[in-house]
Amino acid sequence: MDRFAVIGLGRFGGRLATNLAAAGHEVLAIDKDREIVEEFSGRVTLAVCLDSTDEEALRSQGVQKFNAAVLGIGADFEALTLSTVILKQIGVPRVIARAWSPTIARILARIGADEVVSPEEESADRWANRLISPRFLNQIEFHEGYSVVEIESPKKWVGQTLVELNLRAKAGVHVVAIRREGAGDARAGGPRIEMPRPDEPLRPSDILVLMGRDEDLRRLPRDD
Amino acid sequence: MDRFAVIGLGRFGGRLATNLAAAGHEVLAIDKDREIVEEFSGRVTLAVCLDSTDEEALRSQGVQKFNAAVLGIGADFEALTLSTVILKQIGVPRVIARAWSPTIARILARIGADEVVSPEEESADRWANRLISPRFLNQIEFHEGYSVVEIESPKKWVGQTLVELNLRAKAGVHVVAIRREGAGDARAGGPRIEMPRPDEPLRPSDILVLMGRDEDLRRLPRDD
Ligand SMILES: Nc1ncnc2c1ncn2[C@@H]1O[C@H](COP(=O)(O)OP(=O)(O)OP(=O)(O)O)[C@@H](O)[C@H]1O
Ligand SMILES: Nc1ncnc2c1ncn2[C@@H]1O[C@H](COP(=O)(O)OP(=O)(O)OP(=O)(O)O)[C@@H](O)[C@H]1O
Structure with a gap:
């Protein structure tokens, strides 16, 4: 059984956290919005309200012992990049970050994200195949x-x-x-x-x- | 060789139009933003600046004879829903609409979209599988x-x-x-x-x- 941290519980992060937990894995779901955190508290191992740019708070949750952390933060570029760097510096072996533009994707890769998710592009590729x-x-x-x-x-x-x-x-x-x-x-x-x-x-x-x-x-x- | 209309050339629509054209299909790429249309004019069969809520303009492009139309409009819910209804009424056999919330996805299905795309959810499902x-x-x-x-x-x-x-x-x-x-x-x-x-x-x-x-x-x- 693997341990995952999912930070940012929008449509991407929220669904990912739910799927991983449903598959029986240990999931720490994090969001800075308390109401959102409460929605997830039944569905994941632990749902915590914290800001992922707070290194101390992340360390106190023990994320450095997790298999992977996934960042589903949208809109806040500074929070996304800072959180990526913090997670790698804490020692999380695999950090996956969701980008919302090709430029952001390139920046994330350069600052240490192990993988970058681009939902719109990935979806367009699959739908093109379905149409073709x-x-x-x-x-x-x-x-x-x-x-x-x-x-x-x-x-x-x-x-x-x-x-x-x-x-x-x-x-x-x-x-x-x-x-x-x-x-x-x-x-x-x-x-x-x-x-x-x-x-x-x-x-x-x-x-x-x-x-x-x-x-x-x-x-x-x-x-x- | 199939004929596709792609309306709304953001990250999803733009990439889809490019992929379909690269695979050798006929692609009519539509956007209401003239600068965006110009970026696509080399890459697709025909790139046209028009507003997809303009039924006459769509008819004059002959979309009713296309195999499928894909709506990649973001943010403007009224334009998305109206365009979906117009395309079905014009007689496009397959209308695929990209939703940006579960509620919008349900509305689109009810008003006639043949398929609804939810990139964040689809992406989360695949990444969950990759992590599991x-x-x-x-x-x-x-x-x-x-x-x-x-x-x-x-x-x-x-x-x-x-x-x-x-x-x-x-x-x-x-x-x-x-x-x-x-x-x-x-x-x-x-x-x-x-x-x-x-x-x-x-x-x-x-x-x-x-x-x-x-x-x-x-x-x-x-x-x-
Ligand atoms: N620094 C942060 N720490 C923790 N959570 C954050 C932080 N910044 C943003 N979030 C959370 O990330 C979540 C997703 O962000 P947002 O809604 O802006 O993105 P989105 O692009 O709409 O996401 P999606 O497309 O996945 O729905 C929000 O619930 C937000 O509260
Ligand atoms: N009524 C319309 N007719 C034609 N094009 C439209 C219409 N409304 C919006 N668009 C175009 O749709 C494109 C995508 O819209 P927008 O950028 O708001 O969505 P987005 O959610 O950011 O897209 P993506 O996530 O795919 O990048 C824009 O280029 C915009 O000009």
Whole structure:
């Protein structure tokens, strides 16, 4: 179980603190606004009202023994930069700071932030991918131009077996798994993941998990 | 090639417009601020200065024939909601609107936005996952508790073959692929993705792409 400090409980910091606590980790949630701190007191290990530019106050909370500290302070550039420097000087091994402009992102990196979060840019990147490849229900990209994607079974593949389709030779993609409707196990609520059997015909509701080069994945047949 | 309208070229909209255009799609970038429009005129198909609450102006740009319109307007709630309604009434099939509060997100959905983007929350969800599972270099989650992840080859697996490791039986995970340093092909700059050969020993620098249930993936051996 890891220990995290989240400073600044706006939409980014607040949600992060909540998610980490829900996953069972120890979370110290910090904000200078008392009302906000009170909202979090049920949901995290400890919610504390303090100003993160107060080095003594941070030390007294023991943040130097935490795995990581995340700064979700918005608007107050001086508080954000000073808090970043203080946390590194106290000895927090990993300090992640949320930036609200590219210039601020560069400054944070230079003054010691281990990682910088840029929610608008990160979100734009993902939504661009969703718009560019709408037929991929899900996609994980690897750096060298390979991805794992999920697609609905194209109509012209339904009824054929994987041996007949021979996707590796013909389409350059590898079938990792199939999500199939059916007598799922009790703990999974819906379709179950199966390792593909080469001689079983594909069904219309099958969702295929494929991996291959991005350019080969983009060439897969479309029904739309 | 798809056609997109992006209205509001702040950090979110601006980056989205740039990404879509870089991917080869037709992008109409719109902002009411003339200086901002000029910054984009080299990078997108067409950059136009107009106010998105002006229905006539939008119609004259032909947005009704676009695949999707994305609203990246910040701060001006009335402009955002009115623009959303106008775009749907004009007949744009897919309108994606960026919200800056949970309440605004709910309003947008109710007045017709097909999708709502919440960058801070989306970013917090991903960073929580990165903090919770740091050893996964990459992760794609499926709904029923399965994921595909990348991990560095654990020390105790190095030198063993996949047949010897028998991960499916012993660890409940399926090896999808291996990223291996080596004589990569010319177009990939770095490690290449290979389909695993059952009788080849794992090397220390191998990165394994695995799939399985989340609880099995979490139990994989750790070197730290
Ligand atoms: N020095 C500080 N110490 C502790 N908390 C701080 C400090 N400065 C700001 N905060 C808190 O950080 C939180 C987030 O800041 P703010 O609301 O300005 O940012 P935001 O950009 O709107 O955040 P988000 O986009 O994540 O909603 C606020 O609750 C604020 O009280
Ligand atoms: N009615 C409108 N029509 C066209 N553009 C608009 C309209 N209202 C606002 N914009 C533009 O939307 C852009 C983004 O708005 P703003 O900068 O207020 O949001 P933001 O929340 O800071 O955006 P981001 O977080 O994406 O940087 C601005 O460039 C602004 O000129």
